[in-house]
Amino acid sequence: MLSRSQLIEQIKQKRTFLCIGLDTDIDKIPAFLKEYPDPVFEFNKRIIDATRDLCIAYKPNAAFYEARGVKGLLSLIATQQYLPKDCLNIIDAKRGDIGNTSDNYARAFFDQQNSGMDFDAITVTPYMGNDSVTPYLKYDDKWVIILALTSSAGSKDFQYLNTGEGFLYETVIKKANTWAGADRLMFVVGATKSTEFTDIRKHAPDNFLLVPGVGAQGGSLEDVCKYGMTKDCGLIVNSSRGIIYASNGEDFAEAARAEALKLQQQMQQELEKAGVI
Amino acid sequence: MLSRSQLIEQIKQKRTFLCIGLDTDIDKIPAFLKEYPDPVFEFNKRIIDATRDLCIAYKPNAAFYEARGVKGLLSLIATQQYLPKDCLNIIDAKRGDIGNTSDNYARAFFDQQNSGMDFDAITVTPYMGNDSVTPYLKYDDKWVIILALTSSAGSKDFQYLNTGEGFLYETVIKKANTWAGADRLMFVVGATKSTEFTDIRKHAPDNFLLVPGVGAQGGSLEDVCKYGMTKDCGLIVNSSRGIIYASNGEDFAEAARAEALKLQQQMQQELEKAGVI
Numbered sequence: 001m002l003s004r005s006q007l008i009e010q011i012k013q014k015r016t017f018l019c020i021g022l023d024t025d026i027d028k029i030p031a032f033l034k035e036y037p038d039p040v041f042e043f044n045k046r047i048i049d050a051t052r053d054l055c056i057a058y059k060p061n062a063a064f065y066e067a068r069g070v071k072g073l074l075s076l077i078a079t080q081q082y083l084p085k086d087c088l089n090i091i092d093a094k095r096g097d098i099g100n101t102s103d104n105y106a107r108a109f110f111d112q113q114n115s116g117m118d119f120d121a122i123t124v125t126p127y128m129g130n131d132s133v134t135p136y137l138k139y140d141d142k143w144v145i146i147l148a149l150t151s152s153a154g155s156k157d158f159q160y161l162n163t164g165e166g167f168l169y170e171t172v173i174k175k176a177n178t179w180a181g182a183d184r185l186m187f188v189v190g191a192t193k194s195t196e197f198t199d200i201r202k203h204a205p206d207n208f209l210l211v212p213g214v215g216a217q218g219g220s221l222e223d224v225c226k227y228g229m230t231k232d233c234g235l236i237v238n239s240s241r242g243i244i245y246a247s248n249g250e251d252f253a254e255a256a257r258a259e260a261l262k263l264q265q266q267m268q269q270e271l272e273k274a275g276v277i
Numbered sequence: 278m279l280s281r282s283q284l285i286e287q288i289k290q291k292r293t294f295l296c297i298g299l300d301t302d303i304d305k306i307p308a309f310l311k312e313y314p315d316p317v318f319e320f321n322k323r324i325i326d327a328t329r330d331l332c333i334a335y336k337p338n339a340a341f342y343e344a345r346g347v348k349g350l351l352s353l354i355a356t357q358q359y360l361p362k363d364c365l366n367i368i369d370a371k372r373g374d375i376g377n378t379s380d381n382y383a384r385a386f387f388d389q390q391n392s393g394m395d396f397d398a399i400t401v402t403p404y405m406g407n408d409s410v411t412p413y414l415k416y417d418d419k420w421v422i423i424l425a426l427t428s429s430a431g432s433k434d435f436q437y438l439n440t441g442e443g444f445l446y447e448t449v450i451k452k453a454n455t456w457a458g459a460d461r462l463m464f465v466v467g468a469t470k471s472t473e474f475t476d477i478r479k480h481a482p483d484n485f486l487l488v489p490g491v492g493a494q495g496g497s498l499e500d501v502c503k504y505g506m507t508k509d510c511g512l513i514v515n516s517s518r519g520i521i522y523a524s525n526g527e528d529f530a531e532a533a534r535a536e537a538l539k540l541q542q543q544m545q546q547e548l549e550k551a552g553v554i
Contacts, residue, residue, distance in 0.1 A: 023377075023378075025381075061378060061381075063372075063374060063378045063379070063380075063381035063382045063385065064378075064381050066381065066382065066385035066392065067381040067382070067384035067385045067388075067391055067392060068391060068392065069350070069354065069385070069391065069392035069393045069394070070347060070350055070351065070354070070393070072385075072392075073346070073347055073350050074347065077346065077347070094372065094373055094374050094378075094402075094405075095340075095371065096371055096373070096402050096404075097340060097371050098427070098429040098431070099429065100300075101300075101338055101340045101341075101371075102340070103340075104302075104338075104340035104341050104343065104344040105340045105343065105344070107344035108340065108343035108344045108346070108349075111344075114344055114345060114346060115343065115344060115345065115346035115349075116346045116347070117346070125371075125373050125402045125404045125405070126404060126434075127373075127402045127403065127404045127424055127435060127436070128371075128402070128424065128427050128429065128431050128432065128436075129429075129430070129431025129432055129433065129434030129435055129436070130430065130431040130434055131429045131430060131431035132431055133431075147404055147405065150375070150405050152375040152376065152405065152406075152408045153406070153407065153408060154375070154405050154406025154407040154408035154409055155405060155406055156406065157403075157406030157407055157452055158403060158404060158406055158445070158448065158449065158452070159404070159405075159406070161438075161440040161441075161445065161448060162440065162441055163438040163439065163440065163445075164438075164439055164441075168435070168438065168440075168445070171435065171438060172435065175434055175435070
């Protein structure tokens with residue numbers, strides 16, 4: 001569990017705001033791992049061991065585990081339990097349903113006694129409004145990360161609709177910020193729209209933003225920081241494939257470390273440039 | 278698997294358009310079931326045995342199973358495998374993510390070889406647009422059921438925003454109907470807004486609408502039918518708690534049947550009134 005002040009402290013200490021996305025696909029991991037009883041967990045474990053000093057968050061993507069049924073869920077549970085406690089444990093689940101259903105999703109990801117998992121934060125989709133977000137906030141110190149602006153082509157379908165008071169994603173941010181403070185709410189903001197960070201910061205001056213799409217999806221870290229960084233950093237930038245699949249050989253964990261180190265070094269520069277450290 | 282024509286045929290044969298929501302909460306099922314190795318599956322099995330001639334769909338809500346970790350997933354898999362093939366097997370999962378993630382959710386719920394589950398249809402949230410819907414459509418004959426208008430208080434937060442061409446939920450329906458036909462796409466439309474069915478039918482004249490909220494949540498079946506029914510019926514009306522928790526005793530399955538029968542009889546009247554049968 002990391003509170004806001006603890007998260008900021010971790011960022012300053014480690015000189016990084018990197019999140020490593022564990023979108024672990026059993027068909028993409030090195031073949032030699034298949035000999036282990038749980039190849040996906042073995043892969044994640046080695047990635048974590050090789051990178052934990054270079055990042056402040058890990059983010060398994062639930063879909064990649066759910067695709068494998070019970071085996072996948074066991075890999076996810078083992079992974080969550082192995083994740084370092086000084087990193088934010090984010091489940092990328094993009095859930096969104098009414099109150100009593102969200103209560104159950106909260107149990108699934110936040111309540112170890114029920115499900116075996118104790119994540120610190122969950123990504124949530126806002127379409128169903130307030131009901132779909134508040135149940136997660138009943139857990140003290142847990143975070144909700146609401147989809148605002150995403151970086152794929154489909155984001156244009158609805159997120160850019162004009163609601164009369166700006167784009168839909170702006171309305172989402174403004175409304176959600178009436179439900180909880182910046183110590184509990186973050187937003188997903190796609191990095192391919194870095195100039196839009198200026199507008200987003202008007203509505204979310206203090207919230208941490210979880211930024212996917214730097215690296216494999218082509219966003220520029222420099223631009224994201226130029227327009228999105230705050231005095232507390234305020235950014236968690238994710239990289240998944242660019243790190244975890246840096247090599248397909250026996251050296252995959254070292255190769256992942258090398259990629260994570262490059263990003264950590266760039267991030268340190270940005271933190272220094274902005275005077276955060 | 279039920280194609281559109283097979284679904285319509287089932288509705289006419291069984292004289293019902295009832296979906297039974299399996300929102301099965303282990304804390305709410307009769308105590309005597311706790312002696313069984315999988316109490317939740319045992320509960321679902323008896324509900325299914327008691328009601329399968331009165332409904333044309335079953336809809337387990339993923340959250341209630343996920344909340345219990347591996348045990349819950351095993352209950353869900355066993356339930357899906359037990360569901361009658363002449364009923365639409367809907368997973369109420371409300372997923373919504375980019376393409377390669379949605380590919381994995383599709384494997385989780387549509388691909389028995391990967392996950393153990395072979396649902397016919399999945400509920401999906403539209404916020405991330407086209408990318409979050411089309412991966413499910415790669416599976417021939419599977420259905421995607423997109424959230425349009427929901428019935429909880431939070432629906433007012435975003436679904437009723439005016440996008441310049443109507444409410445957001447109308448824009449969702451219009452846009453989604455350009456991605457696939459009424460043989461592959463349905464919409465979730467909350468029953469507490471029955472007069473709005475008239476507007477919805479302008480944009481979705483042929484799509485089946487999955488209507489939650491009749492019964493426990495207070496919608497009127499008569500109003501839903503008056504404004505939403507088409508010549509092919511075009512409605513799947515869900516009831517969860519009102520049926521499955523009709524009794525908490527040993528007679529729970531009979532009590533569930535009695536509630537389902539009441540709804541089936543009302544539905545038969547509506548089908549006759551509209552000339553569908």
